[in-house]
Amino acid sequence: xxxxxxxxxxxxxxxxxxxxxxxxxxxxxxxxxxxxxxxxxxxxxxxxxxxxxxxxxxxxxxxxxxxxxxxxxxxxxxxxxxxxxxxxxxxxxxxxxxxxxxxxxxxxxxxxxxxxxxxxxxxxxxxxxxxxxxxxxxxxxxxxxxxxxxxxxxxxxxxxxxxxxxxxxxxxxxxxxxxxxxxxxxxxxxxxxxxxxxxxxxxxxxxxxxxxxxxxxxxxxxxxxxxxxxxxxxxxxxxxxxxxxxxxxxxxxxxxxxxxxxxxxxxxxxxxxxxxxxxxxxxxxxxxxxxxxxxxxxxxxxxxxxxxxxxxxxxxxxxxxxx
Numbered sequence: 651x652x653x654x655x656x657x658x659x660x661x662x663x664x665x666x667x668x669x670x671x672x673x674x675x676x677x678x679x680x681x682x683x684x685x686x687x688x689x690x691x692x693x694x695x696x697x698x699x700x701x702x703x704x705x706x707x708x709x710x711x712x713x714x715x716x717x718x719x720x721x722x723x724x725x726x727x728x729x730x731x732x733x734x735x736x737x738x739x740x741x742x743x744x745x746x747x748x749x750x751x752x753x754x755x756x757x758x759x760x761x762x763x764x765x766x767x768x769x770x771x772x773x774x775x776x777x778x779x780x781x782x783x784x785x786x787x788x789x790x791x792x793x794x795x796x797x798x799x800x801x802x803x804x805x806x807x808x809x810x811x812x813x814x815x816x817x818x819x820x821x822x823x824x825x826x827x828x829x830x831x832x833x834x835x836x837x838x839x840x841x842x843x844x845x846x847x848x849x850x851x852x853x854x855x856x857x858x859x860x861x862x863x864x865x866x867x868x869x870x871x872x873x874x875x876x877x878x879x880x881x882x883x884x885x886x887x888x889x890x891x892x893x894x895x896x897x898x899x900x901x902x903x904x905x906x907x908x909x910x911x912x913x914x915x916x917x918x919x920x921x922x923x924x925x926x927x928x929x930x931x932x933x934x935x936x937x938x939x940x941x942x943x944x945x946x947x948x949x950x951x952x953x954x955x956x957x958x959x960x961x962x963x964x965x966x967x968x969x970x971x972x973x
Contacts, residue, residue, distance in 0.1 A: 681708075727758040
């Protein structure tokens with residue numbers, strides 16, 4: 651009899667320990683938002699822009715926790731291994747959720763299998779810039795210059811496998827030109843050498859170089875977006891400049907571990923999208939060069955798969971391989 655009571659008690663504890671999380675009582679404790687990069691970057695900015703709104707809507711504390719390292723893999727691995735109860739989420743980049751899967755043979759997490767996607771929060775295009783001293787002033791002139799000087803044009807990037815690095819590779823694939831990649835440890839160093847004329851061109855994030863273009867320290871040849879930027883209306887898109895099928899955005903999005911209960915996923919996604927569409931939040935993000943997307947979990951999941959497939963092809967065709 652004692653054994654039966656003990657067994658029933660143990661079963662009760664087990665059932666309590668695995669009780670489903672319901673949306674009506676979620677969240678009832680603080681939520682950790684992993685940022686897999688150092689403070690001050692695009693993912694960090696995106697997280698901190700929405701946390702006050704999330705706290706207001708869901709009545710609970712949301713705390714950003716920076717876990718940088720290994721090109722965001724450390725933070726992403728932490729999310730993948732966390733309990734799928736909605737109390738750990740992450741804001742990551744195009745690299746975290748798409749490029750890393752395409753780039754690395756061995757990755758400590760799988761973006762396509764380990765996460766449930768909540769919303770693609772923001773995006774911003776890259777912009778092809780050069781120092782004023784570099785002879786080409788248009789995309790057509792750059793293509794002509796590169797063809798007359800094979801392998802001579804240097805492309806600065808914030809690092810191997812970054813969206814600006816892969817944009818340069820895709821550009822050369824689309825235009826049939828060659829060049830040399832010059833990867834840096836971060837966009838700041840790449841931009842500094844670009845303005846100093848040590849390198850020729852770069853596909854930098856719009857928000858990172860917009861002020862330098864407006865100040866005349868860099869010249870803009872084209873933008874990788876679907877349309878021109880309101881902040882730089884005279885800069886053509888690459889499509890307008892004659893380079894087809896090269897719309898590229900750097901983007902940030904939110905995710906939770908796979909198997910997070912659907913009601914919790916929907917509650918988090920709705921709160922995120924409502925917060926992102928608040929006029930004050932939208933204005934803040936647009937002022938930093940971001941375009942708010944705020945799509946549904948289904949839309950973001952489909953987009954993530956498309957991005958992985960796209961960059962796998964670019965990386966394979968470009969012969970890029972990292973362990």
